[in-house]
Amino acid sequence: MRDDPRVGDFELGEVPSAREIRRFTARAARARAGVGAGSLLTELYTVAVSVALSVLIVLGIVQQLGDALPPAPPTAEPGGLSLPVLVATILLAAVGALLSTAGRLGPVGAEGAQAAWWLPLPVDRRGLLRPAATRVPLVAALAGGMVVVVLEAGLLERRGAELVRAGVLGAAVAALVVLAAAVAQSRGVPRRRTALVGDLLLVAAPVLAALVVLSGRTPSSLPSVTWAAVAVVVVVAGALAALVDRRLGALPGRTLREGGSVATHAVGAVVSLDSRELGRALSGGVAAPSRRRTSRLSTVRGPMTALVTADLVVLRRSLRHVVQIVVATGLPVLATVVPQLAGPVGILVTVLLGGWMMSSASAEGSRWAEMAPVIDRLLPLGDRTVRRLRMVVPGLVALVWSVVVFTAVGRWAGATLDWLLLGVGAAPVWAAAAVRAAYRPSPRWDKPLISTPAGALPMGVMQVIARGPDLVAFCLLPVWVAIALGTVTTIMVTGQVWMSAIAVMIASSTAEKGWMERMLEEQDQRKAGAP
Structure with missing residues (x-):
């Protein structure tokens, strides 16, 4: 092989071992990274x-949660x-x-x-x-x-x-x-x-x-x-x-x-x-490349039903999210039968965690649409209408979840029907929060960075992450107050219905910036004389 003109007249050395190849790659990466041992130690320390x-x-x-829980009864x-x-x-x-x-x-x-480089090596x-x-x-x-x-x-x-x-x-x-x-x-x-x-x-x-x-x-x-x-x-x-x-x-x-x-x-x-x-x-990563059977999509009757059907198909084919919904349903129900957790603190925490897990899992179609809005662009529907239609599937899942969970909470509190009405009235909030979180903008990494215990983060990143959970925290206040007091009143149910309507209106908006930020920008434009 040494005399082959395509290779050249030179001696071929021994093939290096795998360990030598890994060391050579690591040295080359460190040489091009522009950092030394001090930076590495700093990163490890951080x-x-x-x-x-x-x-x-x-x-x-x-x-603290364990200390706040009541003691276990002497007999189960x-x-x-x-x-x-x-x-x-x-x-x-x-x-x-x-x-x-x-x-x-x-x-x-x-x-x-x-x-590309390592696997073909001999x-x-x-x-x-x-x-x-x-x-x-x-x-x-x-x-x-x-x-x-x-x-x-x-x-x-x-x-x-x-x-x-x-x-x-x-x-x-x-x-x-x-x-x-x-x-x-x-x-x-x-x-x-x-x-x-x-x-x-x-x-x-x-x-x-x-x-x-x-x-x-x-x-x-x-x-x-x-x-x-x-x-x-x-x-x-x-x-x-x-x-x-x-x-x-x-x-x-x-x-x-x-x-x-x-x-x-x-x-x-x-x-x-x-x-x-x-x-x-x-x-x-684990999606099946092909399926043995096809769905006839018999529920499609027009643009609106086509969008809702697409969300149903995406959720049905995502086994991980179906499992997540089942687990999210069982979490608050189990908390009501544990003596140490069957209190306002335990019920509140488990309902919050289970509800967010459920709503996040049910909005898989919205998350894929945010990345690739193919159906959204093909169908003759407005942006606000699309956002509202995306809430249908999460809303149905939240309705079923609320019936099961708040029935268990009502048994714990002693007034099943009142709690059931409160849970049904709160179902649109979970759907609106899930869609709002799915369509949130990405963090702006071109903004100035601030130092945090988790590393350098851009300014305003918490405002982006809070889109969606903010509706859960604000628009479910009647539910949180009812769980804390252990009772449901007519005012709470009425207030929750109004809060659900507000949540749907907020989640239907297509504005990526907050209301305060938009107001400040309008003031700057007026000062600059811009239209």
Whole structure:
């Protein structure tokens, strides 16, 4: 080959190892980044401090919530649910969510540049992919350990060695779940099947809790974690890690490229503070390329029904959001049967969290339309009409959610019909908030940056993020007051109906800037003499 004129007359050296290629790539990236060791240490210090502060703040909030909860009754009431069982249900749901997310991300993948340059090289692919295969399990272990520690210390009031064992077990289980998804990926299991298993596990958590409630036999405590159980989980996780490392070379390039593309999309969405792009990355990455059956769309009778039908089809095909709606419905209902949570604070928090989860999941069609408004532009409909039609599907979902949730809240408060009327009157607010959040503008990164514990953020980013939640906070004031007082009056129901009308009017607006900002701009134009 040395005498080939197309190559040239020179000696060919040995092919470098995978480790040398990774080191060369890292050195080249650092040389072109223009930063030194001091900048790297500063970034690491900032990240560590931000994570520590976030954990301490969340732990403090959870501990205050746990202190505010009433003590558990000496004997468990029939049909109730103990707080330890609720914590176990939350952890089971978290395992399902983690498995679903890991399945959607790959979890082993190669980014665009790495896939284009590294994968075709004639070197051992295991050495190239080890950092990528290690990164996600470590991040999952760190997050899992922190979540378990916060729940155990804040709600179950565990301390000392018992808390340490629970945290280590949580980290080991989180890493084991991600490694199990990696093993499935190495076996050629499609990512959507792994995500489906995680979604089913997520749905199973509230279902099992409901079965415990119906059985009337709820345990008042959970068995303590032993070091033997922790050691078993750690050994199993280590065995899965060894199996994944051995099978890294068998991963096909297409799977690695798909996983790297989804992970890059998700990381970019998180850095840009855009939850809509994050949802598109997690949903679009596991979408089926083709379907065995087609829908006749028999509900289409014109432009308006076509838009509503499109939103229904998008929601029906997004299993992740259907699961999210089910979980959001079960969260407030379970809170009403837990003695420690069946109070104004617990009901208020769970209704707020469950309602926002439900409304966000039901507006998937609006989020896709904000990115690609194809149907909006083709149909002969005005912009305000389109926004109102986009509220139909979230409004129907919110209506069903409100009937189930506020029936349970009414049983807790002792006046089911009054609470049901209040919940039905509040359903349009959830729909309006979801559509308003879906059509919110992106943060303006060209504005001056301000320093925050989470890093440098542009000015006005909080105003962008608050679009949607602001309607929940303001237009649901009658609901919040009713839950705090534990009673519903005619004035509250009437006020909630008027607030719902105001929320629909605000969400129908197509103005991207706030009212105050528009008024200031008009004043500046008048001073400048502009029309």
